[in-house]
Amino acid sequence: xxxxxxxxxxxxxxxxxxxxxxxxxxxxxxxxxxxxxxxxxxxxxxxxxxxxxxxxxxxxxxxxxxxxxxxxxxxxxxxxxxxxxxxxxxxxxxxxxxxxxxxxxxxxxxxxxxxxxxxxxxxxxxxxxxxxxxxxxxxxxxxxxxxxxxxxxxxxxxxxxxxxxxxxxxxxxxxxxxxxxxxxxxxxxxxxxxxxxxxxxxxxxxxxxxxxxxxxxxxxxxxxxxxxxxxxxxxxxxxxxxxxxxxxxxxxxxxxxxxxxxxxxxxxxxxxxxxxxxxxxxxxxxxxxxxxxxxxxxxxxxxxxxxxxxxxxxxxxxxxxxxxxxxxxxxxxxxxxxxxxxxxxxxxxxxxxxxxxxxxxxxxxxxxxxxxxxxxxxxxxxxxxxxxxxxxxxxxxxxxxxxxxxxxxxxxxxxxxxxxxxx
Amino acid sequence: xxxxxxxxxxxxxxxxxxxxxxxxxxxxxxxxxxxxxxxxxxxxxxxxxxxxxxxxxxxxxxxxxxxxxxxxxxxxxxxxxxxxxxxxxxxxxxxxxxxxxxxxxxxxxxxxxxxxxxxxxxxxxxxxxxxxxxxxxxxxxxxxxxxxxxxxxxxxxxxxxxxxxxxxxxxxxxxxxxxxxxxxxxxxxxxxxxxxxxxxxxxxxxxxxxxxxxxxxxxxxxxxxxxxxxxxxxxxxxxxxxxxxxxxxxxxxxxxxxxxxxxxxxxxxxxxxxxxxxxxxxxxxxxxxxxxxxxxxxxxxxxxxxxxxxxxxxxxxxxxxxxxxxxxxxxxxxxxxxxxxxxxxxxxxxxxxxxxxxxxxxxxxxxxxxxxxxxxxxxxxxxxxxxxxxxxxxxxxxxxxxxxxxxxxxxxxxxxxxxxxxxxxxxxxxxxxxxxxxxxxxxxxxxxxxxxxxxxxxxxxxxxxxxxxxxxxxxxxxxxxxxxxxx
Numbered sequence: 001x002x003x004x005x006x007x008x009x010x011x012x013x014x015x016x017x018x019x020x021x022x023x024x025x026x027x028x029x030x031x032x033x034x035x036x037x038x039x040x041x042x043x044x045x046x047x048x049x050x051x052x053x054x055x056x057x058x059x060x061x062x063x064x065x066x067x068x069x070x071x072x073x074x075x076x077x078x079x080x081x082x083x084x085x086x087x088x089x090x091x092x093x094x095x096x097x098x099x100x101x102x103x104x105x106x107x108x109x110x111x112x113x114x115x116x117x118x119x120x121x122x123x124x125x126x127x128x129x130x131x132x133x134x135x136x137x138x139x140x141x142x143x144x145x146x147x148x149x150x151x152x153x154x155x156x157x158x159x160x161x162x163x164x165x166x167x168x169x170x171x172x173x174x175x176x177x178x179x180x181x182x183x184x185x186x187x188x189x190x191x192x193x194x195x196x197x198x199x200x201x202x203x204x205x206x207x208x209x210x211x212x213x214x215x216x217x218x219x220x221x222x223x224x225x226x227x228x229x230x231x232x233x234x235x236x237x238x239x240x241x242x243x244x245x246x247x248x249x250x251x252x253x254x255x256x257x258x259x260x261x262x263x264x265x266x267x268x269x270x271x272x273x274x275x276x277x278x279x280x281x282x283x284x285x286x287x288x289x290x291x292x293x294x295x296x297x298x299x300x301x302x303x304x305x306x307x308x309x310x311x312x313x314x315x316x317x318x319x320x321x322x323x324x325x326x327x328x329x330x331x332x333x334x335x336x337x338x339x340x341x342x343x344x345x346x347x348x349x350x351x352x353x354x355x356x357x358x359x360x361x362x363x364x365x366x367x368x369x370x371x372x373x374x375x376x377x378x379x380x381x382x383x384x385x386x387x388x389x390x391x392x393x394x395x396x397x398x399x400x401x402x403x404x405x406x407x408x409x410x411x412x413x414x415x416x417x418x419x420x421x422x423x
Numbered sequence: 424x425x426x427x428x429x430x431x432x433x434x435x436x437x438x439x440x441x442x443x444x445x446x447x448x449x450x451x452x453x454x455x456x457x458x459x460x461x462x463x464x465x466x467x468x469x470x471x472x473x474x475x476x477x478x479x480x481x482x483x484x485x486x487x488x489x490x491x492x493x494x495x496x497x498x499x500x501x502x503x504x505x506x507x508x509x510x511x512x513x514x515x516x517x518x519x520x521x522x523x524x525x526x527x528x529x530x531x532x533x534x535x536x537x538x539x540x541x542x543x544x545x546x547x548x549x550x551x552x553x554x555x556x557x558x559x560x561x562x563x564x565x566x567x568x569x570x571x572x573x574x575x576x577x578x579x580x581x582x583x584x585x586x587x588x589x590x591x592x593x594x595x596x597x598x599x600x601x602x603x604x605x606x607x608x609x610x611x612x613x614x615x616x617x618x619x620x621x622x623x624x625x626x627x628x629x630x631x632x633x634x635x636x637x638x639x640x641x642x643x644x645x646x647x648x649x650x651x652x653x654x655x656x657x658x659x660x661x662x663x664x665x666x667x668x669x670x671x672x673x674x675x676x677x678x679x680x681x682x683x684x685x686x687x688x689x690x691x692x693x694x695x696x697x698x699x700x701x702x703x704x705x706x707x708x709x710x711x712x713x714x715x716x717x718x719x720x721x722x723x724x725x726x727x728x729x730x731x732x733x734x735x736x737x738x739x740x741x742x743x744x745x746x747x748x749x750x751x752x753x754x755x756x757x758x759x760x761x762x763x764x765x766x767x768x769x770x771x772x773x774x775x776x777x778x779x780x781x782x783x784x785x786x787x788x789x790x791x792x793x794x795x796x797x798x799x800x801x802x803x804x805x806x807x808x809x810x811x812x813x814x815x816x817x818x819x820x821x822x823x824x825x826x827x828x829x830x831x832x833x834x835x836x837x838x839x840x841x842x843x844x845x846x847x848x849x850x851x852x853x854x855x856x857x858x859x860x861x862x863x864x865x866x867x868x869x870x871x872x873x874x875x876x877x878x879x880x881x882x883x884x885x886x887x888x889x890x891x892x893x894x895x896x897x898x899x900x901x902x903x904x905x906x907x908x909x910x
Contacts, residue, residue: 357707359812396834400693401827408700414612415704422592422609422712 063300066278068254068293072303074148075252076310077141082240083311084134087318088172091127092229094120099179101225103218106181107332114329125322131173133318135347138166146381146402148255149390154285155250156382161243163378168236170347175228177345181221186333187342189216189224198364216335251280256390258293287388341423349416350409356419374405440889443516448874450508452867456625457501459618459866461546462574463626464490467690469567476560482682486630488553495550498542520881528584530602535580541573578622579615586611588882589873590713609712613705620694620701625866627690632859634684635852641676642849678845684855685750689830691862692743696826699736699819709876713883716876721811722787725875728868730780733815735865737774740826742858744770747833749851754843759836766829770822777818781809 039046050056067075098117100109113120142162145151151159178189193216196206212219263269270289274282277292284291297303334340344352351371358366377384385398392399468487475483513521525532545566549556556563583605592604710717719725748763783804784790790804797803808814836842877883 357704394838396838397831400831400834404697404827407697411616411701411704414616415708418607418609418612421607 063298063304065248065251065299066281066293066296067252067299067303068258069295069297069302070257070293071148071255072297072306073310074144075254075303076307077137077144078247079307080311080314081134081137081141082244084130084137084314084318085169085236085240087315088127088130088134089233091123091130094123095127096229101179101222103181103221103333106179106221107329110180110182110329121326122323125326126318127176127322128327129318129321129325131176132346133314134169135173137314138169142166143406147392147399148253149385149392149395150253150255151382152290152385152388152390153287153382154283155246155253158243158246158250159382160379161239161246163375165236165239165243167375168232168239172228172232172236173345173347175224175232178221178224179228180329181333182330183333183337183340184328184330184342186216186335187340188344189220191342191344193220195367198367200364203364248280250283250286253283253290254293256392258295259290259390260294261289262294290390343420343423344416346413346417349420350412353412353416353419444888446516447512448871450504450512451874452870454501454504454508455870456863456866457497457504458578459622459625460629461494461498461501462578463622463624464494464629465567465571465574466623467626467630467687469564469571471686472560472564472567476564482679485679486683486686490630491549491553494546498546502539517881520886523886524584524588524882528587528605531580531583531587531605535577535584538573538577538580542570542577545570545573575619578618582611582615582618583608585873586614589716589877590709591883591885610705610708613701613708617698617701617705620697621866621869624691624694624698625862627687627692627694628859628862630687631684631691631855632687634680634682634687635855635859638677638680638684638847638852639849641673641680674845678843681844681847684847684852688743688746688855688858689834691858692739692826693830695736695739695743695862696823696830699823703816703819713877716883719876719878720872723876724786725872726786727780728872728875730778732865732868732872733819734774734778735861735868736819737770737777737822738861739858739865740822740829741767741770741774742854742861744826744829746851746854746858747829749848749854750842751833751836753846753848753851754836754840756836756840756842759832762832763829766825766832769825773818773821773825776808777815777822779806779809781806781811 095113098109098113098120100106110124113124117123145159145162174188174192178185178192193207193210196210197203199206208214210220210223211217212223261269266289273292273294274288278296281293281296282288282291351367354370355363355366381398385395387395387397389395468490471483471487471490474480475487509521549563549566549570553563586608587605590608590610592601592608706717706720709720720729744763744767748760748767751760751763781787782790782796783799783806784793784795787796790796793804795802795804798805798807879888880886881888
C-alpha cells in the first residue's frame with residue numbers, strides 16, 4: 001500500500017479493497033482528530049450523543065469517501081457554490097430582521113437598515129456580492145462539468161438538477177432585485193413582470209397573477225417577496241439535496257484525466273481498477289472505462305482542504321466587497337418619473353441585449369422561443385450528446401456549437417455593458 | 424448646410440474630391456490587408472507554437488516558423504505603406520482634416536504609435552532569432568503572446584479613431600475631447616470584435632491559400648513523375664536525391680500542405696460563421712448611433728456593395744462546404760461526405776435566394792423619387808423577397824446554422840476516423856484558393872462600406888470631405904432623402 005496522500009496505482013495494487021484511499025485501519029474516528037485537552041471534557045458527552053444519533057458513522061461515511069485524485073482544484077467549484085448559497089441564506093435571514101415587504105415601508109426599512117443598523121448595510125452588501133459570485137461560480141461549475149463530460153451516463157440527473165438550480169438562482173436574483181422598492185427595483189419589477197404577457201393565450205393572465213392587477217403595486221411586492229423567501233428557496237433546497245444525493249450515489253466523475261490507461265492491456269487494467277475500486281466506485285451504469293478512476297484520495301482531508309480553502313477565499317472576497325462596495329440604493333420608487341432609465345443586473349445583460357436585436361413584434365419570440373430553445377438544449381444535453389468519449393478534443397460535435405453559444409453570450413454581455421455606458 | 428460651410432472660408436485641396444477619396448481608399452485598403460494579416464497570423468503562431476510545445480507536432484512547429492519568417496517581409500511592406508499613407512496621402516491630400524482630427528484624438532494616435540514601438544521590437548526579435556530561441560520555447564511563446572497583446576491594442580486604438588469618425592460620441596467639435604467617451608464609443612466594441620475575428624479569418628485564409636497553392640505545385644510534379652513509365656533516373660530537383668526518396672519527400676510535402684490548408688481553412692471558415700452575428704450587431708449599433716450611415720448602407724448606393732458583401736459570405740460557406748465534401752470523399756468517408764453534400768445544396772439554394780436585390784435601381788431613394796416604391800408585380804421596382812427584414816436575416820441565420828453544422832460534422836469525422844494527409848484532390852485545393860480570395864475581397868468591401876457610409880462627412884456630422892474643417896456647431900441633419908448619392 002502506498003502513501004495514502006499520493007494514492008495508489010491500481011494495477012497490481014497489493015491490498016484488495018483499496019484504490020489509493022486511506023485504508024480502514026488507518027482511519028480514526030472523527031472525534032479522534034481533536035487533541036485530548038480539547039476533547040477530554042467532552043468525550044463522554046460525545047459518546048452519549050453518538051450512541052443515540054450514530055453521527056460518527058455518518059461523518060465517517062461522509063468524510064472518508066473516495067474522490068478522483070487528479071484535478072481536485074477544479075472540483076472545488078461545486079462545494080464553493082454550496083457555501084455561497086449558505087452565505088446567502090444567512091445574510092437573507094439577517095436582512096429579514098429589518099425589511100418590511102410593503103410598498104410604503106420597504107424602502108424606508110432599508111434606509112433604516114443603512115443608517116441605524118450597525119452591520120446592516122454591510123450585510124446587504126454581502127448578500128448582493130454573494131449573489132454576483134454565486135452566478136459566476138455556478139457558471140464556472142457548469143462549464144467545468146460540461147468540458148469534462150461529467151453529465152454522461154449515469155449522471156444525467158446530476159446535470160439536469162444542476163441546470164435547474166442555475167435557473168432557480170437566476171429567478172432568486174431577479175425577484176431579490178425587486179424587493180428594495182427603490183427606482184431601480186420598481187422599474188425592474190415593471191419590466192420583468194411584463195415579460196409573461198408575451199406568452200400567447202396565458203400571458204396576460206400570468207402577468208395579472210404576478211402583479212396582482214394590471215399594474216405593478218403592493219400585491220406585486222408581496223408576491224415577489226413570497227417567491228423570493230419561500231417558494232424559490234424551498235425548491236432550491238430540495239434540488240440541492242437531490243443534487244448532493246446523486247453526487248454521492250454516483251461519485252465525483254472528475255474528468256477524463258482520471259480514467260486514462262497506461263498499460264499495454266487497457267481492458268485488463270480497467271477490469272483491475274473496477275475490482276479494486278473504493279466506494280462509491282465503481283459507478284453503477286457507467287461504461288466500464290469510466291466507472292472507476294485510476295487513482296483516488298479520501299474526501300477528507302485531501303479534497304475537503306481544497307474545498308475549504310477555495311470557499312474561504314471566496315467568502316472573504318464577498319465580505320470585503322460587501323464592505324467596500326456595498327449594495328446601491330436609488331431614490332424611492334416613483335411611478336410618475338419620466339427620466340429614469342432602468343438598467344438590468346449584469347447577469348441579465350445578455351438577454352437584455354439579445355432583445356435589442358429583435359423588432360418589437362418579435363420580442364416575445366426572443367424571450368420565450370430563443371431563450372426556451374437555449375434552456376431546453378442545456379437541460380437535454382446528456383441526451384443530445386450520446387458520444388461515449390469524454391476527452392474534449394474527441395467531442396467536437398458538442399464543443400464547437402457550445403463555444404459558439406458561450407462566445408455569443410459573452411459578446412452580448414459586453415455589448416450590453418457598452419450600451420449602458422452610452423445611454 | 425451649404426451656406427454654413429461656405430462661411431468658414433475653406434481652403435481647396437489638391438486634386439478633386441473623387442480622386443483624393445479613391446487614392447486614400449486604395450492606399451488605406453492596401454495597408455489594411457497587410458496589417459490585419461499580421462495581427463491575425465500572430466494569433467495563429469501563438470496557437471501553433473503552443474500546440475507544438477504540448478503535442479510535439481512538427482507540422483505546427485513548421486507552420487509557426489514559416490509564419491514568423493513571413494512577418495519580416497510583410498511587416499516591412501505594410502509599415503512602408505502605412506508611412507506613405509500618413510505622410511503623403513493623409514497629410515498631403517487631407518492635411519487639414521488630419522491635423523484637425525488629431526487635435527481631439529491626439530492621445531489615441533499617440534498610444535497607437537507607442538504600440539508600433541513594441542511591435543517592431545518584438546516582431547523583429549522573433550523574426551531574427553526564432554531558431555536561436557528554440558531552446559527557450561516558453562520564452563518564445565511568451566514573446567508571441569506579448570506581440571499579440573501589443574497588436575490587439577494597436578488595432579483597438581485605430582478602431583477608436585474609426586468609430587469616432589463613424590459615430591462621434593458627442594456631436595460638435597469642442598465636446599469631442601473626452602477620451603473616455605471616445606474609448607467607449609458605441610460602435611467601437613462591435614468593430615473591435617468584428618476586426619479581431621476578421622483578422623484571424625483572414626490570416627487563416629492566407630495560410631490556406633498558400634498551402635493549397637503549394638499542394639497543387641507538389642502534386643503536379645508527382646503526377647508528372649507518375650506519367651513517365653519506368654523512369655529510374657534521379658529527377659531534376661532536390662540535388663542528388665534518389666527517386667524513391669524524392670517521391671517520399673514529395674509525399675511528405677503534400678501531406679504537410681494538405682494539413683496546413685485544412686488548418687488555415689478551419690479558421691477562415693469557422694470565424695466567418697461568427698462574423699455574421701457580430702456583423703449584424705455592428706450594423707445594429709450603427710443604426711442606433713449613426714442612423715444616416717446605416718441608411719446609406721441599407722438603402723443608399725452602398726446597399727449594392729452591401730449586397731456584394733452578403734453574396735461573399737454565402738460564397739465563403741459554399742466554397743468551404745464544397746471543400747469539406749471533396750476532402751471527406753477523398754478520405755473515403757462516404758456518409759460524412761454525403762452530409763456535406765446536402766449542406767452544400769442547401770447553401771447554394773439559400774445563396775441564390777439571398778442575392779436577389781430588394782429594388783432594381785441604384786438606391787431606394789431613387790425609386791421613391793420616381794414613385795416606383797411598390798412590388799414589381801404592381802408595376803414598381805421593389806422585390807419584396809429581397810428585403811433584408813425578414814428574408815436576408817433568415818438566410819443569414821440559416822447560413823450560420825448550416826455552416827456551423829458543416830464544420831462540426833467535418834471535425835467530428837476527422838476526429839473519429841483519422842484522415843491520411845496528402846490524399847486531397849486538386850479540385851478541393853482550388854476551392855480553398857477560391858474561398859481565400861473571397862475572404863480577401865470581403866476585407867476590402869467591408870472597409871469600403873464602412874468608410875463610404877458616412878459620406879459626405881469624414882467625421883460624421885462634424886468634418887466634411889470636401890472642406891475638411893470642423894463645423895463650429897453641430898451640423899444640422901441632412902434629410903436622408905436629400906443626401907447626395909455616391910462618393
